[in-house]
Amino acid sequence: MQIVIIGGGISAAYIANRIKEIAMDSEVHIISDESVAPYDRIHLCRLVDDEESPKSIALDLHPSVKVTLNQKIINIDTDEKKVLTADHSYSYDKLIIATGSIPRTLFDIEGLDNASVFRSAHDSQKIRGGIKGHEVVIVGSGPLALELLETLNMMEDTEHITLLVRSNKLYAHSLSSEAQNEIESAYLKSGKVRISYENEIIDTTIIDGHITQLKTKKFDIDEPYLIFGVGIQPNIDFAKESLAYNRGILTNEFMQTSNEDIYAVGEAAEVESLGFIAGHVKECTMQADVALSHLFGSEEKRFHPEVSVDMLKVGEFDLIDVSSPERFKEKDFEKILMTSPNDHRVDEYYIKDDKLIRFIGINSNVDVGYLEDLVRDKNPIDASYLYENRVLSERGRLICSCEHVYTKDLEDIVQMSGVSNFQELGEFTQAGRVCGRCKKMVEDVVAASQHLIDPNMPKRSAAEIKQEKELALARKRIEKFNKLHPHNQLSTDNLSSAMDAYEITDKEMNQWVSMATANMQLHPEFEALVNEGVRTLNKVPVIWLELADCSGNSEAFIKTSHPGIADLIFDYISLDYHELLMSSAGDQSETVLEHIITHQKGEFVLIVEGAIPLAMDGKFLRIGPQGQTGIELLKKCANDAALIISVGACAFDGGVVAAAPNPTGAVGVSEALGRQDVINLPGCPVNPMNIVGTLLYYLMFEELPKLDSFNRPLWAYEGRIHDNCERRGHYELGEFVKEWGDEGAKKGWCLFEMGCKGPYANANCPTMKFNLGTSWPVQGGHGCMGCVETKFFDRLATERKVEE
Numbered sequence: 129m130q131i132v133i134i135g136g137g138i139s140a141a142y143i144a145n146r147i148k149e150i151a152m153d154s155e156v157h158i159i160s161d162e163s164v165a166p167y168d169r170i171h172l173c174r175l176v177d178d179e180e181s182p183k184s185i186a187l188d189l190h191p192s193v194k195v196t197l198n199q200k201i202i203n204i205d206t207d208e209k210k211v212l213t214a215d216h217s218y219s220y221d222k223l224i225i226a227t228g229s230i231p232r233t234l235f236d237i238e239g240l241d242n243a244s245v246f247r248s249a250h251d252s253q254k255i256r257g258g259i260k261g262h263e264v265v266i267v268g269s270g271p272l273a274l275e276l277l278e279t280l281n282m283m284e285d286t287e288h289i290t291l292l293v294r295s296n297k298l299y300a301h302s303l304s305s306e307a308q309n310e311i312e313s314a315y316l317k318s319g320k321v322r323i324s325y326e327n328e329i330i331d332t333t334i335i336d337g338h339i340t341q342l343k344t345k346k347f348d349i350d351e352p353y354l355i356f357g358v359g360i361q362p363n364i365d366f367a368k369e370s371l372a373y374n375r376g377i378l379t380n381e382f383m384q385t386s387n388e389d390i391y392a393v394g395e396a397a398e399v400e401s402l403g404f405i406a407g408h409v410k411e412c413t414m415q416a417d418v419a420l421s422h423l424f425g426s427e428e429k430r431f432h433p434e435v436s437v438d439m440l441k442v443g444e445f446d447l448i449d450v451s452s453p454e455r456f457k458e459k460d461f462e463k464i465l466m467t468s469p470n471d472h473r474v475d476e477y478y479i480k481d482d483k484l485i486r487f488i489g490i491n492s493n494v495d496v497g498y499l500e501d502l503v504r505d506k507n508p509i510d511a512s513y514l515y516e517n518r519v520l521s522e523r524g525r526l527i528c529s530c531e532h533v534y535t536k537d538l539e540d541i542v543q544m545s546g547v548s549n550f551q552e553l554g555e556f557t558q559a560g561r562v563c564g565r566c567k568k569m570v571e572d573v574v575a576a577s578q579h580l581i582d583p584n585m586p587k588r589s590a591a592e593i594k595q596e597k598e599l600a601l602a603r604k605r606i607e608k609f610n611k612l613h614p615h616n617q618l619s620t621d622n623l624s625s626a627m628d629a630y631e632i633t634d635k636e637m638n639q640w641v642s643m644a645t646a647n648m649q650l651h652p653e654f655e656a657l658v659n660e661g662v663r664t665l666n667k668v669p670v671i672w673l674e675l676a677d678c679s680g681n682s683e684a685f686i687k688t689s690h691p692g693i694a695d696l697i698f699d700y701i702s703l704d705y706h707e708l709l710m711s712s713a714g715d716q717s718e719t720v721l722e723h724i725i726t727h728q729k730g731e732f733v734l735i736v737e738g739a740i741p742l743a744m745d746g747k748f749l750r751i752g753p754q755g756q757t758g759i760e761l762l763k764k765c766a767n768d769a770a771l772i773i774s775v776g777a778c779a780f781d782g783g784v785v786a787a788a789p790n791p792t793g794a795v796g797v798s799e800a801l802g803r804q805d806v807i808n809l810p811g812c813p814v815n816p817m818n819i820v821g822t823l824l825y826y827l828m829f830e831e832l833p834k835l836d837s838f839n840r841p842l843w844a845y846e847g848r849i850h851d852n853c854e855r856r857g858h859y860e861l862g863e864f865v866k867e868w869g870d871e872g873a874k875k876g877w878c879l880f881e882m883g884c885k886g887p888y889a890n891a892n893c894p895t896m897k898f899n900l901g902t903s904w905p906v907q908g909g910h911g912c913m914g915c916v917e918t919k920f921f922d923r924l925a926t927e928r929k930v931e932e
Contacts, residue, residue, distance in 0.1 A: 129154045132211060132218055134201050135226035136160030138168050138564075139394040139412040141187035143224055146416065148190040150424055156193045159211065159218060161200040164249050165189070169228075170409075170564040173279040175252035179568075182249045201227075204370040206387050222389055222423055225367065225377060226416075229360035229395040234267065234329060239337050243354040246276055255355060256285075262353035263288040265342060267329065269298045271440050273357030274311070278442045281318050290352075291315075291323045292344065298323070299440070299447065303488065306467045307474040310490045314444030362396045362405065374398055376405050381430040383419035391419040399431055404453070408436050409563035410530060435503045437496060437529040439565065445472065448526065450487040450499045461485060464511055475514070482508045495523075497532040527569050530562035535573055542577040546587040550574060555590045595653060669724055669732040670823075671765055675758045676749050676785045676794055677738030681776040681813040725765060733823065734769035736762065739778040739785035740800040743793030759800055766801055771826055773807045774798065775819060777915050780810035780838075787921045798839065807832060808839045812915035817896050818844045836890075838918070844896075849912055850886035852894040855879065873909065883927035884911030891916040 131147055131154055133140045144156045158166060164182040166189065174180035189195065196218075203212045210217045231245035242262060244254050264286055266273050273291070280286045297303050298311050315321045324346060331343040342349045362376040372378045372386040376398030383391050383399075393415040398405050406412050411433060421429040433453035440447040464477040475494060478486035484502045487494070494514065502509065524535030541547065541556045550571045554561065560570035674682070724732050738758075741748035746757035756764075766772055774797040777783035781796040798806040809818050822841055825833045833841040850856065858864070858878040865872040865882050880887070889912055897904045906912055914924035924930070 130219060130221045131156050131224065132220035132222075133158045133224045133226055134160075134211065135228060135394075135396075136162045136164075136166045136197075137226065137228050137394075138166070138170075138187060138409055139226040139228070139416060141166040141189055142413050143226060143393070143416045143420065144193045145188070145190050146420055148192065150420060150426065156190075157218065157220075158189075158193060158195045159199050159201065159213075160195070160197050162248060162250070163198055165195060165197070167249060168564040169247070171567070172246065172249070172252045173275055174568070175249055176256050176276070176279050177283055178256060185249075185564075201366045204367055204390070206370050206390070209389065220389075223391070224419065225364075225385075225390065225392040225396050226394050226412075227363040227366075227396045230363045231356060232359045232361055233356045234358065235332070237354070237356070240334065240339060240354075241337055242339050242352065243356075245356050246272060247360070255353075259283075259353045260285045262351055263290060263349055264355065265290045265292060265349055265352045266355045266357055267292045268357030268359070269293040269295070270357060270359070271299065271438060274299060274315075274440060274442070276355065276357060277315060277321065281315060281321055282443070286320060289321045290349065291321065292327050292329065293323060293325045294328050296325045300449075300488065302461075302463075302478070304463075304465055304474065304476055306465070307476060307488065307490050310445055310472055310474055311442075311447070314442055317444065360395070362398070364396050367392075374400070381418075381432075382422040383415050383431060384422060391423065393419055402433065404433050406433075408438070410434070411436070413562075435500045437500065439526070439529045441566070441569065445490050446492075446525065448487070448489045448492055448496060448529065450496060450503060452485040452503050454485070464509075464514070466515065477509065477511075477514065479509060484509050495532075496526055496529055500532075527573060528557075528559035528562070528566045530566075531557060531559045533557055533559040533570075538570065538573045539577045539580060541593075542574055543580040543582075544588065544593050545590070546581050546585060547574065548578065548581075556593070669728050670735060671721065671724060671732055671769075672735045672737065673762065673765060675736065675738030675751075675762065675779070676741055676792070677776065677778045677783075679737070681737050681811075683813075721765075725768060729768035730770050732769055733771045733773065733826070734765050735773045735775055735819070736779045736797045737775045739782045739794035739796065741785070741792035741794045742800065743791065748792040748794075762797065762800060766803075771807065771832075772797065772801075772803070772805070773809060773819070773822060775809050775814050777810050777812040777920060780808050780916075781918050783810075783812065783915075784921045786919075804839070805832075806839060807835070807841065809844070810838075810840065810916040811891065811893075812913070812920075815844075815891075815893065815896050815898060818892070840890075840916075844892050845890050845916060847890060847892060847895070848887070849889045849891055849893055849906075852892075853886050853906055854894065855906060879906060879909075879911040881929065882911050883929055885914035885917075885920075885924045885930065886912040888924065888930060889914040889917050 129151070133143055133156065136158070140158050140160070144158055147154050147156050160166065165186045167182055167185045168187055171180055171185040174185070175182065199213045199216060201211050201213055204210075204223070205212060205217075208219075209221065209223075210219050211223065229247075231247045233245060237243040237245070242258055244251050244258070246252070246255065259280070264280055266277055266280075266289065269291065277289065277291055280289055295301060298308055312323060315323065324344070327344050327346045329342055329344055332339055333341040333343075339352060339354060340350065342352050342354065364373055364377050367373065367377055370387070371390065371392075376396055377385055377392040378400045379385050379392050379397050381399060381401060383393050383397060385392050394406050394412040397415065406415060414434070415431050418429045418431045421427050435453065436449075436451050438447075438449040438451075440449075460480065462479045464479060466475040466477075467473065472491050473493070474490040475492050476488045477484060478488075483506045484499070487499050487503075501507075523537060524539075527533050527535055527538060537557070538553075538559065541553065545552075545556060547553050547556065550560065550567070553559070553570070553574055560567040672682075740746070740758050740762055742759060746759040749758035750756065751758060751761055774780055778785050778794075779797050781799070782790070782794040783796075785792065786794040786796075796808075798804065798808065807822060809822060811818070818841070821844065822833070825841070833843055836842055836845060838845075850859075853859075855876060855878045858876070859880060863872060863875075863877040865877050865879050867873075868882070878884070884906065886906065893904045893912070894906070897907070911927065914920045917924060
C-alpha cells in the first residue's frame, strides 16, 4: 500500500514511524514544502539564538520512509488519487494530511526584508540574521510571542524590544493582575523590553521592500524588525476544492475526511461532531493513532479530546496551564486565587458548577497530574485540599508536563541507574521526548545530577529498577497486612503445623513457592515475598458467598484426602463469612457478616461462588433468616468490597445454572452487578492455585494482575489448553481415540475426535493440574469440556466435536 503524508512536522514523522511499526511492507512517502527534513517546531527558539541547527532538531525517521522536500501541494485529484504540485504529481492509495497551520499577519509582509512570522525553520533563520541593529517589534501576547520574547531578551544582538499588545493582558484575557505582574516583571528586568498595552500598528512606511517606520496608536518606531505572533489558521487551501472544510478539513471521529481514502490530523483537521481543532502535540499523536487504527482496521478507536496541559518556561518564572477540552465562555466561571508574593507564586483555579475547568499557575507547586485528574473526572473541587497542598512539592520543579516528571524524579533516575546523558535516559522515561519543549531542561537536570551517582555502582537497566520498586511496594503491602486482622487469631504456626502434619517439607514448600511465582509471571526475585505473602493471607478479611451453585468449588478444597500446599493455604485464609464452612449459623452468622460490611469497608475481599437468578425479581434464590434474594445479598456485600472475585463457571456467566432455557434468569456476578471490575476465575471447579495466586497478587501489589477480555488473570488463563496438553504430540501425528476403550485410548492418544475442547479453551489446567499436581481431566482419560469459557454448558459440554 502506498501511503502519502503531506506535512513536515512532528505529526508527519510520528505517523510515518507508526505505519512502519504496524505494516512494515507499506510504502510511506512524506511530502513537505520546507527545505529541511521534518523537525520539531517546539525548538524554533533555539534556532533563533543559534543553540541548535535544523539538522540537530530533525526528527528520527524509519530509514525506509521516503521524504520529498520543497514541494508545495496545490491540489488533490481524488478521482486519480494523486496530489499535485506546480510541476509534479504523486500517487497514493491512502493520503494523510498533516500540514499543520500557517501564521496570521495584519498585512501582507511577502518580500519585506525586516518583517517575519515565527512558524518555521526558515522564519527562525531570517529572524536571527535580521534583528541586529533594529528595534525588534513583536505583535501579540500569546505563548508563542512570549516564548520568542524571552529568547530575544537573552540575545546580545538585541538592544531594544517592544511588545505590542492589543488588549491589557498577557497570555490570557482572564489572567489575574497578580499573575500579570509576575510575568511582566520577569521580562522587564533586563531593561531591554517595553510592553505597550492597548496599542496596535495603524500605519507603515515601506520603501524598496523595507519597513522604515511603524506608526502605532501611541508612538512611532523607526527601522524596526517586525515579527507577527498574532495567531494561526489551518493550512488547508490546497484541499478546499476536493474536501469538505469549515475552519479546518472536516473529519469524522476516526479522522476520516469526506473522501474515505483521505485522513487529516492535527491543526489542519476539524472533528466535525466536536468542532474541535487540535492545538497540542499530544492531541495530534492521539488523532494519528485513531486514524491509523481505522486505516489498518486493527481496532476501533474514536478521537475524544483530553485535558490539555501547556507550559511556558522563562528564566524568572514557570507558567502551567491545565484546561478542559470543553468550550466555556471566559466570563462563565468563578475563580479561586491563591498567591504568595514572597515565593512569586500565583495559583488560579477556574470553577464552573463546583468543577475545575482550568488552572493557570505561576511558579506553582500543585501536582499537575492531580489537576488533570480533577478536570478530567469532573469531581467537585475541595478548596481546603488545594490550599493545604500549595507549598513546595518534594518533587521540586515540574520539568515535563506531558509525562508529569519533576526535577526530583529525574535526579532519582540518575542516582539509581547511573545514566549520564539524554539518550541513555530514554530507557527510563519519555520526559523531553513527547512534545520536546522541555528537552533542554531535562538535559540540564541530568547533567547537574551526575554528582549523585555512586562511582562504585554499576549501571542498572530500567527493568532492574522497576523490579526493585515492585519488590519494595510488595514488601510494604505485606507489612501493612501483618497487623493482625481483629477477627482472626491464626498465626503462621497454624500453617506450619498443618504442613508438618501432612509431612510437607520446607523443600516442597520452597518448590511450591517457586512454581507459584513462575505461574504468576513474576521474577524469581519475588519468591521470598511470595513466601511471606502466603503466611500473611490470613490477615486479609474475606467474605465468601454461596449463591446458586452446587458448592463444587468449596468442596473441591475440603474433600481432598491428602491436601496439597495450595489447599492448606486456602484453609489458612481468613474466611470470615462462608456459609458452607463457618461454624456459626443463623442470626450469629448474619452478625458476623454485618460487622465486616459495616466496620471494614474498602478492606475486605468478596469471593462469590454460584450464579445469580434474576427472574421473578431474584426470588428463585433466597438466603438467610431474612430471606434476602441472592442479588440483594450480592449487592449489599459488593458495595464496599476492596476486590470482587467470581469463582467457578456459574459465577462467571451463569454456567450450568444458566443452561438453556435458563428459567431462573441466572447470570454471572459481573452482569448481575453491572460492573466491569470483577475478577473472573472460571472453572468447574476452579483450581485452588488460581484463587491463592490472585489473592497473593492483590496482597502484594494492591492492584489487579493483567487481565484478558473476560477479566481473567492472564497468568492463569492466557495459555491455550491444547498447546500445553501432554497429548498434543499425538494430535500432530494424527493419532486419535476413536471410541472409548479402543487401542488409542489405552495408549493415551489425542481425545479431539471424542469431543475434547482443549483447542477452544484457555486455562492452566495442564500445567497446574489438580490434587497436589497429580492429574487433570485429559490426563485421566476424559476430554476437556471448556468449562473456563463462556456458556460452556450449552456450547462445549458434550462428547461431540465443535461444529465450526
